[in-house]
Amino acid sequence: MDYKIKSRIWIESENNVLLGEGRVQLLKAINETGSLSKAAKSIHISYKKAWGLLDSINKSAKKPVTINSIGGKGGGGAELTDYGKALILAFDDINKNCWKFLDKQLEKIENL
Amino acid sequence: MDYKIKSRIWIESENNVLLGEGRVQLLKAINETGSLSKAAKSIHISYKKAWGLLDSINKSAKKPVTINSIGGKGGGGAELTDYGKALILAFDDINKNCWKFLDKQLEKIENL
DNA sequence: ATTCGTTATATATATACAAACATAACGAAA
């Protein structure tokens, strides 16, 4: 019966999206699987979409977020840089703080 | 060169959306024009979409947000209730506070 | 009664986006 408040946050650089919830989810999956194609499967999006997202992330970021390799042992792979790992931690932290903040603000509407 | 943080917030009641930025924009336009059809035109959405949004708002809200009348002088119209007016003020307030909050949080990413 | 602009609603068309499919390039290892 009560209202709930929800939010989505994202980070841009020069009109390009750097990070959002979906992109962070993808980066986490890359970190766990070591490969972009496996990561895409694990979060149920097409490889093409995953590739586009990762390409956009790396083009928007100040420093590389992943290192991708083609061919070789295992066919290649993708892994997060230290900067990439730090980014997802910071994003999650900000997101959680935002939820807490908004839950408090919601009282303004519930008291109307 | 710097990152920017953006957000969208919305309020739900029992899995139905009550308010979001688009819905608030529509309510403001209704308040200014006194009619749903004029409001739709003024914010460049189809009447059907506007009607669906307003219907959803009134179904989700605890109290009526608008009073709609069919026929009569001028063909009818729609106007906000006091509750509706209070809602859009509260929403805008929360939204602005959220922006300020997030701008501070962004430093966590800029310092990486 | 007729007129008028509105709310309310259904149906068909168009558009944007996601998924599916196909294929080339790659490079270490066998």
Added chain:
DNA sequence: TTTCGTTATGTTTGTATATATATAACGAAT
């Protein structure tokens, strides 16, 4: 030099959403 699973990319297909169009119901004013 052949194999392998991957990254990288284009093209086609499908689906969900928005738009466009059409029409009925309404009720105060003339």
